[in-house]
Amino acid sequence: MSVVLVHEGPSFTRERYDEIVRRLAGRSRMESVADWPVEGLLVHIASEGERGFRVVDVWESEDACRRFAEKLKPILEEVGVDEPARLYPPHAFVSA
Numbered sequence: 001m002s003v004v005l006v007h008e009g010p011s012f013t014r015e016r017y018d019e020i021v022r023r024l025a026g027r028s029r030m031e032s033v034a035d036w037p038v039e040g041l042l043v044h045i046a047s048e049g050e051r052g053f054r055v056v057d058v059w060e061s062e063d064a065c066r067r068f069a070e071k072l073k074p075i076l077e078e079v080g081v082d083e084p085a086r087l088y089p090p091h092a093f094v095s096a
Helices: 014-025 062-079
Strands: 003-009 041-049 052-059 086-088
Touching: 003 062, 014 052, 014 062, 052 062
Parallel strands: none
Antiparallel strands: 003 052, 003 086, 041 052
16 A cells, blocks of 8 residues: 655755765756666655655555665755655545
8 A cells, every 4th residue: 555755844945955865866957767776766856845844655566765865864864854744545636
């Protein structure tokens, strides 16, 4: 079953997001799900939010999301993002 990951907060800024991407991908942008370090990403959205920068991901399974979290967590700590991400079960998911 797919899961929705939401990550946002005051310590999560656009600059920190860009640095996280550089560390994960080795370049300034990830433009395809193939650019992610683990398989299973269905959707990734990054934007300014009301409480800081916001990332919303949809993963094909909680297991895929956790594999990604294992790679992401040390980078978040290094760049100073303090807020934990939250996982939600989707009520509905429609894609093109």
